[in-house]
Amino acid sequence: MLCVAYSYLGFSQTKTINSGWQFSEDKTNWQTVNIPHTWNQDDAFDDDLGYRRGLGYYQKHIFFSSETSANNHYLKFNAVNQDATVYVNGKEIGNHKGGYTAFNFNISEYINYDTYNVIEVTVDNSHNEDIPPLDADFTFYGGIYRDVELISLPKQHFSLEDFASEGFYVNYPHVSKEKASIEITTLLKNTALNKVKTALELVLTDADGNVVKTHIETLQLKPQSIDEFKLLLPEIKHPKLWSPDDPYLYKLQLILKDKTGAIVDAKTTNIGFRWVSVDAKKGFYLNGEPIKLIGVNRHQDYEGYGNAVPMALQKKDIELIKDMGSNVIRFAHYPHARELYKMCDELGILVWTEIPVVNKVTNSEAFFETSIKMQKEHLKQYYNYPSVVMFGYMNEIFLRLAFDKKESDAEKEERKKYTYQLAKQLEDLTRKEAPNHITVMALHFNELYNETKIADLSMLVGWNLYFGWYHDTIEDLGVFLDNQHQRYPDRAIMISEYGPGADVRVSATQPSRYDYSQQYQLLLHSGYYNQVEARDYVTGMTAWNFADFGSEFRGETIPHVNQKGLVQYNREPKEVYYWYQSVLKEKEPHIHIANYEDTITLLNSNQYDVTLFSNQKKAKLYVNDIYLQNVAFKDGMAIVAVPFVNGINTLKAETEMHSDVLQIKANVIKTLKENPNQKLAINIGTHINYSDDVNGVTFLQDRVYTKGLYGYVPSSGKCEKKLVPFNISNSNQEAIFQTMLVDCQTYKVDIPNGSYKVTLYFVEPDLKNKANIVFNLSNSDETSNTNISHRVFDISLNDKTVVSQFNMAKAYSAKYGITQTFEVDINNNVGLTIGLNAIKGDTVI
Ligand code: GCB
Numbered sequence: 001m002l003c004v005a006y007s008y009l010g011f012s013q014t015k016t017i018n019s020g021w022q023f024s025e026d027k028t029n030w031q032t033v034n035i036p037h038t039w040n041q042d043d044a045f046d047d048d049l050g051y052r053r054g055l056g057y058y059q060k061h062i063f064f065s066s067e068t069s070a071n072n073h074y075l076k077f078n079a080v081n082q083d084a085t086v087y088v089n090g091k092e093i094g095n096h097k098g099g100y101t102a103f104n105f106n107i108s109e110y111i112n113y114d115t116y117n118v119i120e121v122t123v124d125n126s127h128n129e130d131i132p133p134l135d136a137d138f139t140f141y142g143g144i145y146r147d148v149e150l151i152s153l154p155k156q157h158f159s160l161e162d163f164a165s166e167g168f169y170v171n172y173p174h175v176s177k178e179k180a181s182i183e184i185t186t187l188l189k190n191t192a193l194n195k196v197k198t199a200l201e202l203v204l205t206d207a208d209g210n211v212v213k214t215h216i217e218t219l220q221l222k223p224q225s226i227d228e229f230k231l232l233l234p235e236i237k238h239p240k241l242w243s244p245d246d247p248y249l250y251k252l253q254l255i256l257k258d259k260t261g262a263i264v265d266a267k268t269t270n271i272g273f274r275w276v277s278v279d280a281k282k283g284f285y286l287n288g289e290p291i292k293l294i295g296v297n298r299h300q301d302y303e304g305y306g307n308a309v310p311m312a313l314q315k316k317d318i319e320l321i322k323d324m325g326s327n328v329i330r331f332a333h334y335p336h337a338r339e340l341y342k343m344c345d346e347l348g349i350l351v352w353t354e355i356p357v358v359n360k361v362t363n364s365e366a367f368f369e370t371s372i373k374m375q376k377e378h379l380k381q382y383y384n385y386p387s388v389v390m391f392g393y394m395n396e397i398f399l400r401l402a403f404d405k406k407e408s409d410a411e412k413e414e415r416k417k418y419t420y421q422l423a424k425q426l427e428d429l430t431r432k433e434a435p436n437h438i439t440v441m442a443l444h445f446n447e448l449y450n451e452t453k454i455a456d457l458s459m460l461v462g463w464n465l466y467f468g469w470y471h472d473t474i475e476d477l478g479v480f481l482d483n484q485h486q487r488y489p490d491r492a493i494m495i496s497e498y499g500p501g502a503d504v505r506v507s508a509t510q511p512s513r514y515d516y517s518q519q520y521q522l523l524l525h526s527g528y529y530n531q532v533e534a535r536d537y538v539t540g541m542t543a544w545n546f547a548d549f550g551s552e553f554r555g556e557t558i559p560h561v562n563q564k565g566l567v568q569y570n571r572e573p574k575e576v577y578y579w580y581q582s583v584l585k586e587k588e589p590h591i592h593i594a595n596y597e598d599t600i601t602l603l604n605s606n607q608y609d610v611t612l613f614s615n616q617k618k619a620k621l622y623v624n625d626i627y628l629q630n631v632a633f634k635d636g637m638a639i640v641a642v643p644f645v646n647g648i649n650t651l652k653a654e655t656e657m658h659s660d661v662l663q664i665k666a667n668v669i670k671t672l673k674e675n676p677n678q679k680l681a682i683n684i685g686t687h688i689n690y691s692d693d694v695n696g697v698t699f700l701q702d703r704v705y706t707k708g709l710y711g712y713v714p715s716s717g718k719c720e721k722k723l724v725p726f727n728i729s730n731s732n733q734e735a736i737f738q739t740m741l742v743d744c745q746t747y748k749v750d751i752p753n754g755s756y757k758v759t760l761y762f763v764e765p766d767l768k769n770k771a772n773i774v775f776n777l778s779n780s781d782e783t784s785n786t787n788i789s790h791r792v793f794d795i796s797l798n799d800k801t802v803v804s805q806f807n808m809a810k811a812y813s814a815k816y817g818i819t820q821t822f823e824v825d826i827n828n829n830v831g832l833t834i835g836l837n838a839i840k841g842d843t844v845i
Contacts, residue, residue: 038143041306066113076104078146100334101377130366159187165380180239190221242272244327247348272386293540295326299549303569325584344387354392360400396444462496474527494539501563555727582636589657671708686739716745750831764808791841
């Protein structure tokens with residue numbers, strides 16, 4: 001099969017060398033792998049805490065023909081996490097630190113021709129105090145996870161040696177509706193021993209391929225040197241401007257020719273005419289017009305792949321983000337694959353891009369140097385994309401300072417100082433290297449940033465705000481923003497992160513903070529959106545996060561995953577994604593019925609609130625082909641109380657242009673005697689319904705007991721609801737174990753007479769060192785249950801003791817999910833009564 005994506009008939013040649021590498025963790029057992037590759041795609045998600053951070057060895061044999069011996073051969077690595085040492089035929093040719101930017105080495109002098117050469121790469125993803133990120137809420141998968149390229153160049157070529165950039169930079173000395181100009185700064189390398197005359201031709205074409213401007217200059221290259229040249233293209237009258245609504249792109253070709261006119265090297269880049277500015281009172285301006293930035297953050301990993309994600313899948317992300325209606329992406333917290341920035345040019349998405357200096361910095365020369373070098377690579381490699389408008393360099397850099405309790409006050413003061421110094425150096429560098437761009441920094445909710453004045457450095461400040469999740473309420477967002485704006489009226493601000501965790505298996509009719517329900521996710525996102533829309537001075541907001549992503553230490557309802565995605569880890573949308581489409585996509589008509597649960601159980605009532613999203617004003621709703629009512633939408637949303645019948649109910653919502661259909665299975669029951677199911681499952685200690693896809697049953701929300709149904713008997717103790725925020729070590733059904741009732745003696749379930757299997761779920765909630773999920777981004781909560789034995793109780797079913805002296809801390813390891821299954825016959829219509837009789841401490845279930 002032949003698949004031609006792009007070709008250029010020139011002398012220089014680039015080919016990827018991704019397939020058939022040998023990989024080993026110990027230099028003894030080798031396996032064949034393809035790039036992209038990581039060795040952590042599985043162990044970052046297994047039950048054990050921690051993932052292998054250490055060495056990985058790669059090897060590949062490459063043949064070089066003597067026909068190419070006059071060329072310069074470069075090995076280019078687009079990203080290796082995080083420390084890479086490269087060898088050719090056993091000789092070390094270089095080392096690179098930092099896992100998210102490209103680097104290359106000229107390997108020409110190490111090559112043997114007409115034979116196979118061995119390329120070896122030793123990769124290390126161990127913690128290294130001198131390489132950012134030191135600490136962050138995402139998994140640092142090790143490996144060669146972006147393309148490896150072999151680039152063969154003639155003696156004269158665009159230099160690859162300026163921090164692995166393409167060897168040219170596009171500047172726009174002037175852009176307006178009337179006219180635009182383009183200036184190219186290029187670095188041309190000549191490896192010949194003599195000076196050489198070349199010609200550089202610039203060809204600007206419009207989106208239809210018509211030539212708009214050309215320019216050619218003869219350039220004299222000095223022997224064995226890299227020379228910088230500046231070329232100015234003639235002015236373009238009435239240029240078509242680039243914007244998210246109309247991402248009009250020109251193309252510029254840079255063609256290097258020898259004295260005979262033959263092409264020796266060539267480059268192509270997108271040209272987008274646009275200008276940006278940011279204002280503390282009115283927010284972001286693109287091409288002189290205000291534009292509210294609404295979009296997402298993105299992390300690069302993907303379920304099953306770690307960070308070694310096929311490019312085709314990554315590109316789908318950008319399509320999904322555009323299709324949501326976003327006009328901005330923050331590529332967090334590090335530079336992502338460059339192909340994606342090119343897509344942002346093409347689809348019309350403004351970009352914030354940054355380097356991974358996250359949570360804290362090390363006060364060492366090496367750390368400062370690596371950070372500065374990383375930012376240089378970042379600025380130079382990502383400079384030419386018209387979509388890139390914001391360059392950042394730090395995220396929540398005082399997070400550790402705020403949460404680490406160990407440091408003395410003097411140490412803290414010291415930390416503030418050197419962190420500020422690094423920030424200042426990075427800011428100055430960014431302003432110098434990237435004029436026409438906006439510098440940015442993201443902060444966490446803490447006064448430290450104001451107090452140290454670090455927040456005054458960048459041109460735009462992003463606040464990562466988790467009101468209504470880690471703290472306070474959704475409405476407190478506006479109060480905070482107004483207060484900041486009042487105190488710092490000259491500071492441009494946006495919300496660079498916000499969002500709650502959500503699990504598609506979790507649904508709540510009365511959503512609340514930290515319940516992981518999709519309904520709460522919708523409440524928070526819509527609440528933020530309205531508050532941001534109401535404030536002109538807020539530049540915009542980027543949701544945390546586009547997709548769920550791997551964060552090894554996290555223990556939420558999905559182990560090792562940060563669940564704040566608008567889409568799941570496999571990119572299937574959560575419902576809030578469709579809501580965003582309703583408020584952000586104006587052009588295409590859109591309607592969607594939210595599907596929170598495939599099966600609903602309605603107790604004592606046949607009504608259930610159905611949520612609909614649309615960008616239209618009204619729709620008609622039909623239930624089982626019968627017209628129910630007109631629906632009016634406000635802020636993209638409407639909630640309708642729909643009467644359900646037992647069995648499948650078909651809902652249809654129709655606007656003038658569009659319709660959506662959803663089938664929901666309903667069990668409408670007054671007492672458990674009518675329950676048509678073989679199974680009844682109850683999620684004790686919480687208001688959420690949990691769809692257990694493994695057992696094919698929904699664990700229903702807890703309730704106070706009423707006759708004929710189920711629930712806890714409030715008079716039997718405090719019956720307090722509790723949530724434990726940790727991974728269950730032996731189960732992936734975290735949501736069933738993580739919620740519980742504490743100090744409750746009696747739980748009743750009025751099931752009819754019959755023979756049953758009753759399964760009770762337990763976990764000891766108290767660990768030796770209590771974990772605090774609020775910004776606890778460390779592993780320090782890892783502990784065992786040793787020495788906890790304060791909780792002992794008996795368990796009875798209908799007054800018959802089934803477990804005596806139940807002591808979880810003594811009999812099980814920490815975070816162990818315990819199930820106890822009993823066979824029970826129910827006679828005489830007495831139903832089931834679960835008795836929990838405390839001997840020591842409080843009972844839990
Ligand atoms: C933040 C961090 C981000 C985390 C996020 C969270 O503020 O910048 O890296 O993943 O919070 O989910 O807590």
